[in-house]
Amino acid sequence: MKQNKTCLFINRRSPYGSSRAQEALDMAFALSAFEHKVSLVFMDDGVLQILRDQDPSEIGMKNISPAFRAWEDYEIEHIYVEKKSLDMRGIKKSDLLIEAEIIESDQLGKILNKQDFIFND
Amino acid sequence: MKFTIIVNDAPYQSQSADTACKFAHALLDEGHELTQVFFYFDGVWNALADAEPPQDDRHVVDNWSKLALKNELELIVCSTVAMRRGVSEPLAAGFRLDTLGRLTEAVTMSDRVITFGGS
Numbered sequence: 628m629k630q631n632k633t634c635l636f637i638n639r640r641s642p643y644g645s646s647r648a649q650e651a652l653d654m655a656f657a658l659s660a661f662e663h664k665v666s667l668v669f670m671d672d673g674v675l676q677i678l679r680d681q682d683p684s685e686i687g688m689k690n691i692s693p694a695f696r697a698w699e700d701y702e703i704e705h706i707y708v709e710k711k712s713l714d715m716r717g718i719k720k721s722d723l724l725i726e727a728e729i730i731e732s733d734q735l736g737k738i739l740n741k742q743d744f745i746f747n748d
Numbered sequence: 749m750k751f752t753i754i755v756n757d758a759p760y761q762s763q764s765a766d767t768a769c770k771f772a773h774a775l776l777d778e779g780h781e782l783t784q785v786f787f788y789f790d791g792v793w794n795a796l797a798d799a800e801p802p803q804d805d806r807h808v809v810d811n812w813s814k815l816a817l818k819n820e821l822e823l824i825v826c827s828t829v830a831m832r833r834g835v836s837e838p839l840a841a842g843f844r845l846d847t848l849g850r851l852t853e854a855v856t857m858s859d860r861v862i863t864f865g866g867s
Contacts, residue, residue, distance in 0.1 A: 630856050647789055647866075650829055654788065657848035663855060744861040746754075 632743035633664045633704070638673035640748060643688045648676050651748045652694050659701045668738070669727070670709035674716060677708070679724045695725050707738065750781045752858040754851070757865030758793035759808035760801070764865030765794050769811050771862065776819055784822050784854035785812075787843075791865060792830040795823070795843035809840045816842025824850050 636655045642648045659665040669677055681692045698706075708727040713719070720729060730738070739745060753772055757764035772782055787794055799809040816823050827845040830836065837845060855861055 628857075628859065632855055632861075634855070646832065650789055653828065654848055654851070658852050658855065661849065661852035661856070663852065744855060746863055748756075748866050 629743070631662050631664055632658075633666070633741055634658050634744045634746065635666050635668060635739065635742040637668045637670065637745065637747045638676055639671040640676075641672040642676040642681065642691050643683050643686065644672075647748055648673075649689065649691050649694070651746065652691065654746065656694075656697075656701060659703060663744075664704045665701075666703065666705040666707065666738070666742075668707045668709070668735070670712045670735075674708060674712045674718060677723050677725055677727065678718065679722055681724075692724055698725060705738075707735075709735070749859045750783050750857060751775055752783050752851070752854040752861045753785045754861065754863040755785065755787050755791035755794060755865060756789040756863060758790040759799070761790065761793075762865055765791070765808050766806065766811075768862075768864035769808070769815060771864070772815055772821075782819065782821060783858050784824055784850070785816075786851045786854065787823070787825045788829055788851075789866065790833075792825050792833060792835045795825045795830075795835060795839040797838055797840040799840070812843070813841040822850075824854075826851070 636651055640647050655665050681690055683690055706727045707730045710729050711732050753768055755765055755768045759765045794812055801807055823843040824846045825843055827847055830845055
């Protein structure tokens with residue numbers, strides 16, 4: 628059996644509407660730390676998680692941006708962002724705090740097909 | 749085939765926990781193996797020992813406990829997520845707190861990882 632699984636996290640939720648964005652990231656980090664091959668997709672409101680210059684201090688929430696910068700210490704296979712979700716929200720690639728591969732919606736199927744484990748949030 | 753199940757929703761909030769438990773029974777009945785059931789997000793509420801639903805409703809927590817005891821299964825509750833929500837031991841029968849590390853081990857040993865709840 629293949630020991631190091633390909634794992635894809637589909638992040639579709641806004642960063643501070645719940646603690647799910649933070650907790651999904653925690654799980655992705657843990658799998659990556661144990662040598663699984665983790666990739667991330669950001670789509671729908673999930674693209675808001677990787678916006679630059681986040682400051683949720685006024686609503687008493689913990690800023691999740693530093694977690695994404697910590698990605699550089701982990702070996703993440705791919706970070707994908709759906710173009711349609713960016714366009715609908717008027718977000719440009721330069722507004723994002725991490726380097727990401729911008730994908731068309733119809734590329735997603737191929738990406739899903741490569742995974743052993745998909746975590747859809 | 750070896751399965752890991754992840755439960756992401758609280759009991760009674762949605763049907764996810766019920767469906768996950770039924771899925772677990774079904775795969776065991778078919779002769780598959782269940783490596784672990786892992787409770788994450790609001791799924792950690794499935795482990796509360798004091799849950800007492802009305803008698804004419806199903807008892808989601810008990811259903812998990814029975815599944816675990818009958819099949820000598822591990823019901824792992826993510827400790828970080830549980831602490832954030834004030835869910836602590838003693839938990840219902842069959843459940844225990846552990847880290848995400850246990851999930852990653854289960855993923856390594858499984859052919860399929862199935863998640864319930866969360867969208």
